[in-house]
Amino acid sequence: MEHRSTILTNGDSDTKRLWASLAIVVVLLCTVVSLRAEGRLWICACGRFSIWAGEVCSANNSQQFLDPYSFTHVLHGFLYAWLLMLILPRLAAAWQLWFAVTLGSLWELFENSDFVINRYRTETAALGYQGDTIVNSFGDILCCVVGFMIARRLGWRRSVLVFFAVEFVLLIWIRDSLLLEILMLIRPSGFLKAWQMCH
Numbered sequence: 001m002e003h004r005s006t007i008l009t010n011g012d013s014d015t016k017r018l019w020a021s022l023a024i025v026v027v028l029l030c031t032v033v034s035l036r037a038e039g040r041l042w043i044c045a046c047g048r049f050s051i052w053a054g055e056v057c058s059a060n061n062s063q064q065f066l067d068p069y070s071f072t073h074v075l076h077g078f079l080y081a082w083l084l085m086l087i088l089p090r091l092a093a094a095w096q097l098w099f100a101v102t103l104g105s106l107w108e109l110f111e112n113s114d115f116v117i118n119r120y121r122t123e124t125a126a127l128g129y130q131g132d133t134i135v136n137s138f139g140d141i142l143c144c145v146v147g148f149m150i151a152r153r154l155g156w157r158r159s160v161l162v163f164f165a166v167e168f169v170l171l172i173w174i175r176d177s178l179l180l181e182i183l184m185l186i187r188p189s190g191f192l193k194a195w196q197m198c199h
Contacts, residue, residue, distance in 0.1 A: 020094035031105040057198030072178040073140040077147020104144035
């Protein structure tokens with residue numbers, strides 16, 4: 001009897017994972033359609049695809065699959081993991097992942113809206129920013145998922161330490177970070193903008 005109960009439980013678990021996986025695919029497809037409707041290009045206007053674009057002060061930034069800002073999206077995943085640990089700790093892992101993908105996708109749609117693009121152009125050092133390519137948005141969502149899984153694995157205390165360590169490295173490396181991005185969008189600072197400007 002116990003063996004049969006275990007088989008049924010495993011079957012329920014597999015079904016939940018299947019539905020969650022299908023839901024993730026739907027979210028990603030809707031994200032692609034929405035980004036394309038917003039006018040986002042599939043790949044860089046230069047016509048070249050690269051896995052990594054390491055120069056922040058270039059037109060290639062946010063146009064290729066990954067770039068230094070990808071690490072800020074890893075930190076997004078940390079935030080989503082913490083949020084779900086707080087409000088939905090008993091939700092199945094597969095559906096928690098769906099939430100993380102959905103939140104990451106919603107952020108990409110918001111980040112690539114005309115409002116945010118214009119805000120970046122006028123209030124931050126991202127001069128000439130045209131929005132992300134769809135390829136870059138997918139890289140950002142993938143990084144978000146990676147961050148989500150790392151934070152879940154590390155737990156609260158260790159993930160908080162890693163979060164601030166990454167923030168510190170980004171500040172030194174590219175003079176920007178997730179928290180600084182948020183600050184500059186909400187309450188821009190001329191001093192910080194001047195510090196971040198490419199020279």
